[in-house]
Amino acid sequence: MGMALHAGATMVTMPQFEVKTFLEMIQKYRITTAYLVPPIVRTLATHPLVDRYDLSSLRHVQFGAAPLPEAIARACSERHHCTVRQAYGLTETSSVTHLTPRDCPRMNTVGVALPNTEFRVVDVATRRDVDPGDLGEVWLRGPQVMKGYQNNPKPPAR
Secondary structure: OHHHHHOOOOOOOOOOOOHHHHHHHHHHHOOOEEEEOHHHHHHHHHOHHHHHOOOOOOOEEEEOOOOOOHHHHHHHHHHHOOEEEEEEEEHHHOEEEEEOOOOOOOOOOOOEEOOOOEEEEEEOOOOEEOOOOOOOEEEEEOOOOOOOEOOEOOOOOO
16 A cells, blocks of 8 residues: 555545445446455455446456465456456565566466565475475565564564
């Protein structure tokens, strides 16, 4: 949201999600870019109430916070003729670390690291980088990574 405010964009927010109100807002305010969580992307892709509204202004859907099956992202994209892109981040990174560029929307990736962000995928036991396609833990370094937890010098236990 900070990037949108910085760019001078109009933002429309909802205190809680309700399908009918959500669809009315897209139609009324001609929303072009929506930052959503996967269950709401699923709503855009599959809910029958969607067909009662003019959502033709919607050009970009950005989602994060949880996984979304590629089939659902593709169904949303095809139904609304818009790009559907994923982002990756953590609470500890004060938003995102990776973002799929608008000019290269791929639904099965979290995209590229943001500027000044470094990452590795590491085998936790050996602390060595894993080969592409192998499982590991994501290690991040960048300006958006918080320095620690207030009044708690140690991170919470896993």
